[in-house]
Amino acid sequence: METRELRYFVAVAEESHFGRAAQRLAMAQPPLSRAIQQLERRLGVVLLHRTARGVTLTEAGSVLLREARLALEAVEAAEHRTRRAAADRPGVVLATKAGASRELLSKLLDAYVDAVDVVLCGPGEPERLLRNGRADVALLHRPYDTTAGFDTEDLHTERQVVVLPAGHPLADRPHLSMAEVNTLTGLPLPRWPRRDGSYPDGPGPQVRDHTQLTQLITLGRACAVMPESLRAQLGDDHAIVPVPDAPAVTTVIAWPPHSRSKAVADLVRTAQSL
Numbered sequence: 001m002e003t004r005e006l007r008y009f010v011a012v013a014e015e016s017h018f019g020r021a022a023q024r025l026a027m028a029q030p031p032l033s034r035a036i037q038q039l040e041r042r043l044g045v046v047l048l049h050r051t052a053r054g055v056t057l058t059e060a061g062s063v064l065l066r067e068a069r070l071a072l073e074a075v076e077a078a079e080h081r082t083r084r085a086a087a088d089r090p091g092v093v094l095a096t097k098a099g100a101s102r103e104l105l106s107k108l109l110d111a112y113v114d115a116v117d118v119v120l121c122g123p124g125e126p127e128r129l130l131r132n133g134r135a136d137v138a139l140l141h142r143p144y145d146t147t148a149g150f151d152t153e154d155l156h157t158e159r160q161v162v163v164l165p166a167g168h169p170l171a172d173r174p175h176l177s178m179a180e181v182n183t184l185t186g187l188p189l190p191r192w193p194r195r196d197g198s199y200p201d202g203p204g205p206q207v208r209d210h211t212q213l214t215q216l217i218t219l220g221r222a223c224a225v226m227p228e229s230l231r232a233q234l235g236d237d238h239a240i241v242p243v244p245d246a247p248a249v250t251t252v253i254a255w256p257p258h259s260r261s262k263a264v265a266d267l268v269r270t271a272q273s274l
Helices: 004-015 018-025 029-043 059-087 102-111 123-131 179-182 210-218 226-231 261-272
Strands: 050-052 053-058 092-097 116-121 137-142 151-157 160-164 224-227 238-242 249-255
Touching: 004 018, 004 029, 004 053, 004 059, 018 029, 029 210, 053 059, 053 092, 053 179, 053 210, 059 123, 092 123, 092 261, 102 226, 116 249, 123 137, 123 179, 123 249, 137 210, 137 261, 151 261, 160 210, 210 224, 226 238
Parallel strands: 092 116, 092 137
Antiparallel strands: 050 053, 137 249, 151 249, 160 224, 160 238
């Protein structure tokens, strides 16, 4: 298979429509359709169920979509890492979610002697930057980030809390369950974007970053379950209640398993020591 074919297939699978995929790829629809048909013939499988309204993935198509994304990310990573190696830039690029692990990040930058370029990202982006080669190392958070395919070291595990508007009737409770959080009247949990930029269905507001989320909570339009350490970034217009049955969040430092960078190894050791 060629990377061109994989890009074509991913576009059709994500758009669920040949016409929209052709527009996204800036090409005509007939050659796109022929390319997918040729790919199906070569693989000997049906990848798409075609209807008048669009396409849906077969089981084989779902597998290829998952594998194609990984393959394209690997190709992109090889390109970025090769160019960065030729540029001979010192130090490492560290990706982390904006607002998360602030205390750890501050200590890490103070303790690590070499140059670190910090890239502050939205939710899900540090993992993507690490996979596509734009970052050498990342601070990720299980279970929200996927660490499969990376080498990792666990750094810190903490419980989660629900953030409510100040003065909410439940703000004085010693704790809440996830079932109670999920049924809070008028305070739905937010909806974060998926990998393809779309949002899951649900009553909660669409959010892109934590600044937007905390303002929505202040306005009484949402609540949020987040790691306890983020309480230090909240003001008097928020209330914090522990949620004991919410999954614990583990901060990990992650890097590509094939990395042979001494700078990355030194940064990982520094993070472990902290």
